[in-house]
Amino acid sequence: MKRININIAIAILLASVVLSCNPLDLDQIDDPNNPSVSSVTNNASKEQIQFLLTGLESRHRGYVTNISQAWNTFGRETWYLNASDPRFQTDWLGQAGRVPDRSYFGFGNTGGGSWAAPYQAIKQADVLVTSAENASVLTDAERRAVSGFAKMIQGFQFMIPANFVYQNGIRIDVKDPLNPGPFVGYEAAMDHVKSLLDQADQELSSAGTGNFPFRLTPGFSGFNTVEGIRQVNKAITARANAYRADWQGVLTALDGSFINLTGNLNAGPSHPYNGPPDAFNPLFYVPNAAINTIVVVHPSVLDDATPGDLRVARKFLQRTTAVTITTDATPLVGTHQDARWASNTTPIPFIKNEELILLKAEAHANLNQTAQAVEAINIIRSAAGIGVYSGSTAQAALIDEILYQRRYSLWAEPWGHRWIDARRYNKLNEIPTSYDQGTIFTQFPHPQAELSWDQYVGN
Template identity: 75%
Template sequence: MKNTNKILGALAMSALILGCNPLQLDTIDDPNNPSIESVSSNASREQIQFLLTGLEFRHRGYVTNVSQAWNTFGREVWYLNASDPRFQTDWLGQAGRTPDRSYFGFGNTGAGSWAAPYQAINQANVLVTAAGNTNVLSPEETSAVTGFARMIQGYQFMIPANFVYDNGIRIDVTDPLNPGPFVNYDVALDHVANLLEQAESSFAAAGAGEFPFTLTSGFAGFTSVPAIRQVNQAILARANAYRNNWQGVLTALEGSFMNMSGNLQAGPAHPFTGPPDAFNPLYYVPDAAVNTIIVVHPSVLADATPGDLRVANKFFEREIPVTITTDATPLVGTHQDARWPTNTAPIPFIRNEELILLKAEAHANLSQPELAVEAINVIRNAAGIGAYTGPTDQASLISEILYQRRYSLWAEPWGHRWIDARRYDRLDEISTAFDQGTIFRQFPHPQAELNWDQYVGN
């Protein structure tokens, strides 16, 4: 990660260029790429706004890679790519392939699972420094900006932590050239919770008015400080579930935007507005004649409850399936993603539906079956499959909740099923029958991580 952060630091400090001596750095003035120093002290409101908007866009940097790869690992989707078979052979673990430090898509760059989160984390650090060292913001405004930055950091640290899992991540990355040691998964998740609690304290000090800067359309409906606090608490509820802090889940949900009778789709999102911005990377034209596309994994279709509205609403059956032949077996995609009406549709990053399922999970783990079933039934009734009538012992309820999460949170940019199966030691329940592959538990650190460690050591 030192290598990654060295690169990120160089990108952020793009007012510095190499002279004839490769170790000599000369400062230049570039109004399009200001240095970190130019905003670290006495930043203008306009500069704070630029940093904030930049952070929102850094915040979505993981979406493409995590959606394609992690949802493949959990067999929610196949990312079929005729141009490069490694998206099938390597990501599915065919022919005994297992992740190594140079694994395709991750090993040398880290891609969206490693580099992109740290880019957002470092951008947030710059924003916190800028907001804290300027006289153009009131104390309340500084608190609001700091809370937003810490909230995004809490969210982003969960991405590499869940990617490498037992191998641990670095959480001290304030100095890009001298990051701290690796810490284990539990310590990393405690750090996430601490950042989100810091955000909560900052938001509390920011008052109850509108957020002092303009957020993108992804935060439509969440433009006041109290509303953004609700988003922060929603993220904390997810983090607390990963920490097995079930009472903490419920406490966070109380302060979140969870609404048992509300719109299940409600929540903040990553915006995609087209040029000069990006398009929604998960959108594919329905039934287009393509051989590179995300398709619904056959097991998702096979295991669905008859009449489930989520299947009808999320999956589009193609007239002509997409078929990719690998060394192991042909992969046939009969259905594609139907969630995005256009190529500029926003992608939610946490929704009311997930929060209600987190409530069910917390109650089940706290041996409160009646409350767990109440939350489960909100989801089941919305899906048109009727109330839950099965056993109410803890194991049965957890199985039911994980099943509902599989369809409610299908292929969201987080890899929920892969993480959920690992959380409950159920990776062996993910079927490889359709692709003859392997289910991965975790990934090693990218090779670039070791390369930089060796470079510094010499």
């Protein structure tokens, strides 16, 4: 574990990205003690490829903190209560008529974890692909394995800004940071995601069998073979296809994924956190700590829970003393905190078996395959201890049931599932604002940095 921590630290240094007005630009490092980007893209050694790969895994988790705090607030899965800065409440909740603009708090300069961090990971993956292509020490199979892994991460990461700005569109051509391509709409962005994931699968399918040729962090424990990475890639593809409303595509992708209808619902790859010199789990808060900055369970999640739901008991800890933050609109009272993380080094899953089973249910429901949809729903309900589904089997009713189960099975995961789900089904108006007198946002504009960059390049 100590060696992994050191490798992560070195990889982060090697893959350092300087956040300037252009988040797409990788700094050309001149430090003689650390390789420059050009040195690793021109006949890199296996050790340099390893550092870049480990660095990509680190970049891959860069979105976690911002999205967990913000997107889950937008969908009212949580409140991020922060007594030191009221904007985490007033702005993120859209109180007193506040609406997103290019300089919106937490996102306006670089877009934070919703914009800059994903593009940094995407650019890091570009460097890794180029380095692998030009590395004479790699076999063709090793080259394809590395390229497939990198493109899988790119597909995952492009979904983050795409779902952040939604119909405002994102740049998908960022090969040249000084001359990025135009913005494309949500549908085109998601098609690009699908294309990258398909390319990743093709690369991995040509990479032979057996173990992945380089070391992966413990986040990929159980998936550190070429076939294991392909299964993760197919799982991500299933999520992307749901966003594309390609329901048969969801089922096809799931067939090649790690879905297991009788297996551990929490099985799946994760983001590891090992402590110094690596990072701590950013979602862990000491139980019942005397604190006034914390993520708390949104009251509606508690109010709407099914009696006896085991997910409530497992995920939510009722605090001995509630956390109260007073805003101009109304006091916000957090009675429960997140109980999912045993410690500050617990890994955070980024896609898991439970989501895949719910995607299967959703795809079947949308294809009017009622029996299969109910079967998948009942796997989730039985695990939650709330019995089998006995409601209407009309398509709309099944979709409502699936969205309800996703709300508790995928609660507050670093993706903002409920916000995206409600938008996908035109149900944003069903997210309650009565608890905070706020507003539910549909999408965000491009960060000011994007506008400034276009003006700079145009001059």
